[in-house]
Amino acid sequence: MSAETPAETPASPPAPSTPLTYxxxxxVYDLIDPLKVAAQRAAASTAPLLGAHGFGEVAASRGESAYVVDVGPFYLASIVECLGSKALVADEMQRLTGRSFYAGIAQDTIAMAVNDLITVGATPLVVQAYWAAGGSDWFGDAARAQALVDGWKRACEVCGVAWGGGETPALAGIVEAGRIDLAASCTGLVNPKTRLTxxxxxxxxxxxxxxxxxxxxxxxxxxxxxxxxxxxxxxxxxxxxxxxxxxxxxxxxxxxxxxxxxxxxxxxxxxxxxxxxxxxxxxxxxxxxxxxxxxxxxxxxxxxxxxxxxxxxxxxxxxxxxxxxxxxxxxxxxxxxxxxxxxxxxxxxxxxxxxxxxxxxxxxxxxxxxxxxxxxxxxxxx
Amino acid sequence: MSAETPAETPASPPAPSTPLTYxxxxxVYDLIDPLKVAAQRAAASTAPLLGAHGFGEVAASRGESAYVVDVGPFYLASIVECLGSKALVADEMQRLTGRSFYAGIAQDTIAMAVNDLITVGATPLVVQAYWAAGGSDWFGDAARAQALVDGWKRACEVCGVAWGGGETPALAGIVEAGRIDLAASCTGLVNPKTRLTxxxxxxxxxxxxxxxxxxxxxxxxxxxxxxxxxxxxxxxxxxxxxxxxxxxxxxxxxxxxxxxxxxxxxxxxxxxxxxxxxxxxxxxxxxxxxxxxxxxxxxxxxxxxxxxxxxxxxxxxxxxxxxxxxxxxxxxxxxxxxxxxxxxxxxxxxxxxxxxxxxxxxxxxxxxxxxxxxxxxxxxxx
Known part of the structure; x- marks a missing residue:
């Protein structure tokens, strides 16, 4: 959990001659962004629906890292976040070294959700696991699966959140064979309400x-x-x-x-x-x-x-x-x-x-x- | 939203001679189940962590369709759920007919989460979208993307939930090219607490x-x-x-x-x-x-x-x-x-x-x- 000290002397090999951009x-954000804008507008339009339940959104949370609803005695914050492509690095490193790095990427996945949720001042309370594998056989590597479970549990312990449950679908044809799509949802409370940031x-x-x-x-x-x-x-x-x-x-x-x-x-x-x-x-x-x-x-x-x-x-x-x-x-x-x-x-x-x-x-x-x-x-x- | 009447006369073609089991x-549940059991045990062990926040889980919700925490004035319920492979049917039908069925499967995805959440007596309040595509180009089909947005919004309206936001990653190498992994998280309250079921x-x-x-x-x-x-x-x-x-x-x-x-x-x-x-x-x-x-x-x-x-x-x-x-x-x-x-x-x-x-x-x-x-x-x- 500590930052590395800087390595001012570059490691081998020498840097290549052409730059690499993101x-x-x-x-390609240009392809994704129109959908994001349409989704954000549609999402924002649903906020008044909370009124029927006697609640209301905290409008300033739109565009922030977690969505916040005023439920009276405190604020409710929620989020879903994806690990992204780091699992591919873990897979390749397991192939190269025989070691599983899934305990670490379990922590990464929870961090993606928890570190966003806390930006609004919320205490994370419950994490749900979303582990979508490319087929039932992903779960056949028992050591890897256990590392994922162990790392997930440990990250929950560090954050003081309850692991509520989750979903472990086998999605052959959607997720690639041998791969897993890891995500986490997190729910928390801003309590007392003065903690809202x-x-x-x-x-x-x-x-x-x-x-x-x-x-x-x-x-x-x-x-x-x-x-x-x-x-x-x-x-x-x-x-x-x-x-x-x-x-x-x-x-x-x-x-x-x-x-x-x-x-x-x-x-x-x-x-x-x-x-x-x-x-x-x-x-x-x-x-x-x-x-x-x-x-x-x-x-x-x-x-x-x-x-x-x-x-x-x-x-x-x-x-x-x-x-x-x-x-x-x-x-x-x-x-x-x-x-x-x-x-x-x-x-x-x-x-x-x-x-x-x-x-x-x-x-x-x-x-x-x-x-x-x-x-x-x-x-x-x- | 209504059930079809039964068709007692079978449609063509005649049924084939060999049965097809699930x-x-x-x-293959035998491969997934050991992980599920390990995850359930690890998840259950994290429940006491809620005590540090002055809260506690409702233990009877373990094994039920949504996880419930007692936060004092009401119960907090949360869940994450996956659409599964229905998107593959929508993709194939779009190829065959030129029509997008993504408004419908948006509703399916929300239904997977909302219909589970309500089993515990919760009012669903917030839905988060998890749309993980096999690459940025998935979002380039603007009509399909808009259908997904429209269907998602409409399902939120039917359920009276606010669409809080979500995640739209492009996961080339994890999600298959041209495919999308759809999931939803949902958070709600059991309020008053006597509604707990x-x-x-x-x-x-x-x-x-x-x-x-x-x-x-x-x-x-x-x-x-x-x-x-x-x-x-x-x-x-x-x-x-x-x-x-x-x-x-x-x-x-x-x-x-x-x-x-x-x-x-x-x-x-x-x-x-x-x-x-x-x-x-x-x-x-x-x-x-x-x-x-x-x-x-x-x-x-x-x-x-x-x-x-x-x-x-x-x-x-x-x-x-x-x-x-x-x-x-x-x-x-x-x-x-x-x-x-x-x-x-x-x-x-x-x-x-x-x-x-x-x-x-x-x-x-x-x-x-x-x-x-x-x-x-x-x-x-x-």
Whole structure:
């Protein structure tokens, strides 16, 4: 659960000569985005239906990482999230090493859901498992299946959530033979309601605290997998610390809910929170308001991310705009709470840094040490 | 949303000579079940974690269709459910007819989640969409994507749930090219808590009210698809009413939450409820207690199910033990509430029948008109 120290000396082999962008890795947002917009509009139109039950949505949660409903004594938050293609790395590494990495990707899957749910101030309570295999025979590898169960359980324990149940369909013809589509749904409560962190309290002078990632987490894997084609030793390419590229990619995503729960226990309510997943550091622009975010300290970059940046010939703008580069989660807190936030995170085993602050100004992210700037149009989620 | 009348005269072609069982259709439960058992045990062990939040699970919901947590003023229920292979039928029918059936299978997907969630007495409040495509290009078929959005929205409207959001990953390498893995998560509240229907009130003399299905719903599709290989005209085989086999298979699953909400409004709290999905009528044995369930009236069988039974050469035991055969949902209510339950369901547009009653006796399901009996070991879900 701790961030790797940066590897400033690149591991072998030397970087190839042509850069690799995220679009080249196969995900074409132009095709997906029209559907997303249509779905978001249709979804938003259903909100008034809650009125018949005496409840109402918290409209500000539309476009945020979890959906929030006001049910009276507290807010109800829910989400479903997908692991993505990290399972393919686990499969290939099992083929190469004989070891199962499914305990780790179980944690990744839960992290995808839990780390999004907590951004609204919710305590995650129940996780449901969605494990859709490409056929009944997927479950015949008992050691792999047990690793998945064990890792899932352990991640629930770390987050203090009950594993409610789930669905384990065999979907031959939809999921590819030998593969599994892993997802998790998570339900939680914002309780007391004052813990809601949809951003209305964000203000000039607030501190930006970054929490360490453990590596690539579960975003950017399409790029990371594409890169393997350029590496003569593929996933077994050694990194500077002796681990292989494949092992380093499979470091499980940090679960951040112990940190947000520790803050709540200590009376700290963040003014906003952002899970740094797809779009990398551009997620720091997620808050709907107009602020300038100035980052003055940049956390150490996990070795595997520096390796990807070098091998893909990405400049810092491309790398930080795509990958987490060492910061997996951002907490925007009162300046006076900043150091205590860092301490509480570290007490949970998660390195953290007061990395910057919120300023009055145009919507903009400035990463001073890297001389990078992104404007409002760098992140279009709504 | 209404059940088809039975087609006692078989549609062409004549039934083939060899029977087709469910196991032959490719789903091998022996491979999946050990994982399921391990997962259920691990999941159950996480329940005490809720104590740290001041909450606790409702233990009787383990093994039921939705997971229930006592959060004080009400119970919280949650679930994730998969459509299964019905999308493959929609894909093939689109190829054959040029029409998109994705509005219908959107409803099916939501029905899988909502119809399970309501068995515990919960009002469904929020649905999340999980649409995992085999690549970005799936979303390039704008008409199909729009049908999915429209059908999803409409099903939410029928159920009075808010569509909270969801996940639309492009999972090339995990989901097959050109395919989509559809699932839904649903969160709801049992409110007031007296609406909880986990079965502790089930008693001798209670009536069993069956609610009509619209056809195969979303269980048994592997069998139905396998059968196509035996039909010279495949999915375009005409049934007696002029519809094709493919169209009939794609009749959307009935959404039963309007019925359970109407009952609640009218002051009727069922003593138990069972969603009749996989394992067909054996699901009537789902209650954990020891009772004999005597069915004295059998609802009309939708034409498409009778066709499947005939073509697959299934006897009634196999057919009713696998498919819903016209009964998509069962409500166990006080005898005095039985007729009113039927009326309320019909007012919602769902045909319903007082089909039988609960008796003291060994755990057993007796379907008198068909001379069928299943004992306790016919359904092993816990």
């Amino acid at each position: 679009e080249q890795s196969g995900v 949809l951003g209305d309290r964000l203000a000039e002078g607030d501190a930006i605290v970054l929490l360490a990632s453990s590596g690539i987490h579960a975003n950017g894997l399409s790029l990371a997998r594409k890169l393997v084609e350029r590496l003569p030793q593929g996933y077994l390419t050694p990194l500077a610390d002796g681990s292989t590229y494949g092992e380093a990619l499979l470091a499980p995503t940090v679960l951040y809910s112990p940190v947000t729960e520790a803050l709540a226990k200590d009376g700290i309510v963040p003014h906003y929170a952002a899970n740094i997943t797809g779009h990398g550091w551009r997620k720091l622009l997620r808050h709907p308001g107009t602020f300038t975010y100035r980052i003055t300290d940049v956390p150490p970059v996990p070795q595997v991310l520096r390796f990807i940046q070098q091998q893909a010939q990405q400049d810092d703008e491309e790398a930080y705009g795509t990958l987490n580069m060492g910061a997996g989660f951002a907490l925007y807190v009162s300046a006076e709470d900043a150091e205590r936030t860092v301490k509480l995170a570290r007490d949970c085993g998660v390195p953290a840094w007061v990395a910057g602050s919120v300023e009055v100004g145009p919507k903009r992210l400035i990463v001073e040490p890297l001389n990078l700037t992104w404007d409002a149009d760098a992140l279009q989620l709504r | 196991e032959q259709s490719g789903v 986990l079965g502790d009130r089930l008693a001798e003399g209670d009536a069993i009210v069956l609610l009509a299905s619209s056809g195969i719903h979303a269980n048994g599709l592997s069998l139905a698809r396998k059968l196509v290989e035996r039909l010279p005209q495949g999915y375009l085989t005409p049934l007696a009413d002029g519809s094709t086999y493919g169209e009939a298979l794609l009749a959307p699953t009935v959404l039963y939450s309007p019925v359970t909400e109407a009952l609640a409004k009218d002051g009727i709290v069922p003593h138990y409820a069972a969603n009749i999905t996989g394992h067909g009528w054996r699901k009537l044995l789902r209650h954990p207690g020891t009772f004999t369930y005597r069915i004295t009236d059998v609802p009309p069988v939708p034409q498409v199910l009778r066709f499947i039974q005939q073509q697959a050469q299934q006897d009634d035991e196999e057919a009713y033990g696998t498919l819903n055969m016209g009964a998509g949902f069962a409500l166990y209510v006080s005898a005095e509430d039985a007729e009113r339950t039927v009326k309320l369901a019909r007012d919602c547009g769902v045909p319903a029948w007082v089909a039988g009653s609960v008796e003291v006796g060994p755990k057993r399901l007796i379907v008198e008109p068909l001379n069928l009996t299943w004992d306790a070991d016919a359904l092993q879900l816990r």
